[in-house]
Amino acid sequence: MTPPLIAPSILAADFANLQRDVELLNHSEADWIHVDVMDGLFVPNISFGIPVCEAINRHATKPLDVHLMIVQPERYIDAFAKAGAAHPDRPGTITVHLEACTHLHRTLTQIRETGCKAGVALNPHSPVELLADVLDNLDLVLIMSVNPGFGGQSFIPQTLQKIRKLRKLLAGASHSPIIEVDGGVGTENVAALVEAGADALVAGSSVFRASDPTEAIRALKHFTPTARQEARLA
Ligand SMILES: O=C(CO)[C@H](O)[C@H](O)COP(=O)(O)O
């Protein structure tokens, strides 16, 4: 079984020690650095914006996985690409919310033109079928397993069924976008998420609230498979 890609969310880091926490991720088994941008409109919370993304990028050695929880995200795609998401040696991803885009096809094209992977996030209430006509235009689907806006929330269990539905939808597609899951992810649900079809996992609180964040990342990546997964591999 391929281990999942792990994207620790900097939202749960110590903002007064951002360089230290980015360097911790650089030296860990994290694959990407998840950057949560919130505007206080699309979601009821404000996190940080372009200058903080630039600061993270200055110290990062891993691709940035920028999650834009903002209205009309097309206004800021070029800015976040320049702020590090489109780094030439470690190109990352820019993910916009389906619910925030009037012209989703155009916005995904705009993201790819910057050199980044193009991602679409779905809120818990948005059905995966809404992506059927843009599958060729996206590189990543971000399934929200909490209502976006805050770290530290509880995982919504219906997410597992949603990932399975998306896997089925992608089975008929000409190329296969990465399935990433975001919200309430920890060692207690990683095996079920991978079994359902997740390729990449965002983890904020379960990494940065752990006594040893490096070990928490390792434990997510090298999780203990369920009995069913073991049987399938045997
Ligand atoms: O997009 C997000 C919130 O809207 C965060 O990426 C997510 O909540 C991660 O934090 P945690 O692992 O603590 O749930």
Ligand SMILES: [Fe+2]
């Ligand atoms: Fe996120």
